[in-house]
Amino acid sequence: MCGVAGIRRFDGRPVDEEDLRAMMRVLAHRGPDDQGLAVRGPVGFGHVRLSIIDLAGSPQPMATPGGRHLLSFNGEIFNYRDLRRRSEHDFRTDGDTEVVLATVARRGPRGAGEFVGQFAFAHHDFGTDRTWLVRDRAGVLPLYYYVDGERLVFASEIKALLEVLGDKVRLDRDQVRSYLRARAVHAPATLFAGIAKVPPGHVVEVSGRGEVVVAPYWQLPSPEDVLDCTPAEAVDLVEEGLRSAVDASLVADVPVGAYLSGGVDSSLVVALAEAARRRAGSNEPIATFSAEFGDPRFDETEYSTLVSQMFGTDHHRVLIQPEDFRGSWEHLTWHRDAPVSEPADIAVAQLATAARQQVKVVLSGEGSDELFGGYPKYRYAGATALADRLPARARTIGARALERALPAGRGKLRIAVRALTGEPRTRMEDWFAPFTDYEIDALLGTSHRPAARTVGHRDPIDLMGRLDFDTWLPDNLLERGDRMSMASSLELRPPFLDHRLVELAYRLPSAVKVRQGQTKWVLKEVARRHLPGRVVDRPKVGFRVPLDTWFRGELQELARDLLSGSGSFVESLMDPAVVTALLDDHARGRRDEEIRIWTLLSLEMWGRRFFVGQHVGV
Missing domain, CATH: 3.40.50.620 (HUPs)
Incomplete structure (x- = not known):
């Protein structure tokens, strides 16, 4: 695994090598074995390497012999030997990096469809003056980017972009709601305004004038494509x-x-x-x-x-x-x-x-x-449709009352009941939601509803x-x-x-x-x-941490100090009374609020680390 970074200027000015080196320093943990950079006028690529395949060779960034194509690649291509055997390219190295370079130089970014493995890479074609950012089908490896009128900046991790963007980056408040619903922000958005993720299975193509086109090169099989098998x-x-x-x-x-x-x-x-x-x-x-x-x-x-x-x-x-x-x-x-x-x-x-x-x-x-x-929720996927036979208001009131009455130990049942309070258009996405829409309304003091995604299914x-x-x-x-x-x-x-x-x-x-x-x-x-x-046949446990008891014991004081103390980042975004009530309910054993407390504490830690500039040092 490795880290990639790069800058592509649209005004023709040369890339500042020190900016690129600063990004690479931040990514050093991703590639402690080696690093390299290549700067050609307005295009600069950087790379840090964790050597897994072809340990002594395959230095990056890597260019084709004539210099037209430049690559910075993170990942492993498991079928690279087979691709080498089938290629007419005259390979100079023994690893998978040159296989990626040769394939994309020949076929363009959709050549990624030939790869078996996990990958995220940047490729620049000096002949067409286009840069491609490509991410593997499932999204195992990350790639982020920022585009404005002057430049494209990309890297394996957001913190590397911040080295160059500095004060240009702000909190995207609209995505706070997304985080509270899913404990994550879905691609292409992030919590940083202007910084985007390359979606899994997609190519982001950026022209020399800064025009951006995002398109898939792979998708899940069609719902109609079902195997006829016993x-x-x-x-x-x-x-x-x-x-x-x-x-x-x-x-x-x-x-x-x-x-x-x-x-x-x-x-x-x-x-x-x-x-x-x-x-x-x-x-x-x-x-x-x-x-x-x-x-x-x-x-x-x-x-x-x-x-x-x-x-x-x-x-x-x-x-x-x-x-x-x-x-x-x-x-x-x-x-x-x-x-x-x-x-x-x-x-x-x-x-x-x-x-x-x-x-x-x-x-x-x-x-x-x-x-x-x-997941246990799959047992009940079909049953949720029955809830829609009830009037929406009656369903919501009844589900909320039942959810509040359940004892703290019935966590999975509470999740299922809370999902029923949601709207049919978002219910399938709400099973893992730490907060429902009506709870987020109370926290943020808004009633904005995200647009539902349309997903084909059978x-x-x-x-x-x-x-x-x-x-x-x-x-x-x-x-x-x-x-x-x-x-x-x-x-x-x-x-x-x-x-x-x-x-x-x-x-x-x-x-x-x-x-x-x-x-x-x-x-x-x-x-x-x-x-x-x-x-x-044993029951599914999952990778569980005993936070319910820790938030009533060793971590209770930490949680209260951070979420309701002076200078709280969360308090600046949310109603403090709602947050305090949540902490009290958990401490007194009335409800098991471990996931919601965790969700808020993690947002607090993140806000202090990236926006308040206050290192907690707990």
Whole structure:
């Protein structure tokens, strides 16, 4: 994994090399092994490198022999050897970077459709005076940009753009509502006004006059494109697709490890990775890593230990404690470029720090739930349509009353009931919402409603999966995965997001994803061929952090001081009485408000770090 940065001026003036170097310094954690820059008049590209493939070669930025094409590339192309064999290009290096350069020089940015892997890159064609920013299909790797009348500035992380843009950047207040609804801001927007994300599977083309065109080069299969297969055939297809994806994700010139929670997803990835190692004749055990929280409700040690012993991995357990949150929250907010949206983010960062001491690359199970209907909410996707038979006002009043009456321990049921208070046009997006629209109205003192997105689908489960893949996965989970791993210079690879497996998953009938009330049925049937039943059939835990008790104990004073103390960033945006009531309800045990408190605290930390200039230092 690497970091890319660049400046393209539209007025013909040369790029200031020091601006480019400043951006690269900020990205140094993404590429501690090497760095380079190339400046040709009004075009300047920079690159920092974490060496994974062709360790001694493939310096970047890389240009074609005649100098017409220039590339700065972040990622790994798993099928690069096959593309080399089929190409007539006279390669000078042994890595995947030159394969990307040659392919895009020949086919343009849509050549990205030939790549299997995860990537984000910038390419400039001096012949046409056009710059292309391209991001992989699922959005595993990030790329941000800013365009005004003078220049295009782009980088792998927003903080690098801030080195050049300075005081031009302001808070985008309209996106605060988006953050409160989703704990993330959906592409192409960010919380920084004027700074955009390249959407997954898209090309951003910028002309020499600064004209911007954003277009997809890949999309999910059409809802009408459904495989005609039996459940047994679906299991075979998914097993073969996942095996191929895991095999591809092991392409590296350095050791590859894996996260192992003991859940179905990570355990199945480890099982298939170990099988691939044996086929390759390797005797080295895979290094695996799991997090522990000292709370029996979320303790998966029994299962991660079982799987580790079963496959002979070199297993490492990492204990996460409340003081880890106090000590790293601000630092990781800087890495995240956004509010640390999930409580698990900090735990993932601690896990990455431990993993980096052993390996440079880890595999994860990210993406499985979105592809195969794994979240508990998928059981109820169809049932929500029944709520629309009630008058909207009666439904909303009844659902709010029921949600308030539920005990603190019924978190999943509360989420489902709260989703019913939303409008039909946004309900599928509201299942993960920490705040409903009416709660955000109370916080912000406005009643603005975002426009609903239109997504083609064949049934409620298919719709929920497509929405999760388009928004929740790239803008929340994958951003988390990239930033928290790269904070320790660790490359994260999610085999489930191999685009070939993604395309297969969205062509499967929904009936093999949720079958007789069981979520993720087809994947669990694959897992039964490789794992013990006690691992496959145990209840889903997820990567949970015991914040409910921590916010009534070790972190209660921190939360209250930051959200209601002098100089609070959140207080400057929201009604302080509403915030205080939320804190009181949780402290007294009336309601479990851990996710909403976390959402506000993370926004507070982010605001102080990037706009108030007040380093918290907790």
